[in-house]
Amino acid sequence: xxxxENEALCPYRLVLEHxxxxxxxxxxxxxxxxxYRFSELRRTVSAYGGRGVSEKMLTQTLQTLxxxxxxxxxxxxxxxxxxxxxxxxxxREAAEQVRALSQWTRDRMDEVEKARQTYDEAxxxx
Numbered sequence: 001x002x003x004x005e006n007e008a009l010c011p012y013r014l015v016l017e018h019x020x021x022x023x024x025x026x027x028x029x030x031x032x033x034x035x036y037r038f039s040e041l042r043r044t045v046s047a048y049g050g051r052g053v054s055e056k057m058l059t060q061t062l063q064t065l066x067x068x069x070x071x072x073x074x075x076x077x078x079x080x081x082x083x084x085x086x087x088x089x090x091x092r093e094a095a096e097q098v099r100a101l102s103q104w105t106r107d108r109m110d111e112v113e114k115a116r117q118t119y120d121e122a123x124x125x126x
Contacts, residue, residue, distance in 0.1 A: 015068055019094050020101075023053050023061040028087070028095035029102055031071065035086035038062075070094055 018024050026045045030036065036044065038058070046052030053061075062085060065071040070091030076082040087095055105112075 018064050018068055019070070019098060021061065023057055024065060025098050025102060026053075027058070027061055027065065028070070028091065029099050031085060031087045032092065032095045032099060035074075035084045038083055038085065041085060065091065 019028065023045065026048055027041065030041060030044050042053060042055065042058050045058065062071055062073070066073050069088055072086050072088050072091075074084045074086065076084070
């Protein structure tokens with residue numbers, strides 16, 4: 001696969017975007033617990049609320065994370081086909097960092113909501 005101009009100019013920024021993308025965060029955090037088959041990973045990630053992840057988007061997210069060396073895809077030659085996804089060592093490191101940020105967000109959400117309300121009220125008043 002050819003290296004894009006963006007990758008050549010700022011490769012770490014792209015990895016950061018992959019790891020912190022909407023679905024990348026959830027995939028990494030879920031795979032910290034255990035390996036998942038595609039369909040069960042999709043159900044689990046979609047359970048976070050809001051609009052669920054499409055098959056196409058989950059496939060793209062997993063391929064991107066696999067290309068970055070964070071996710072391992074294990075395709076078993078059985079009928080029906082079985083594919084399991086797990087974290088590599090590098091992926092586990094990234095997932096632990098993302099999980100800490102995710103936990104911080106949960107812990108501080110009340111403060112964030114208050115700050116948003118204060119900001120919105122000040123903007124409405126001016």
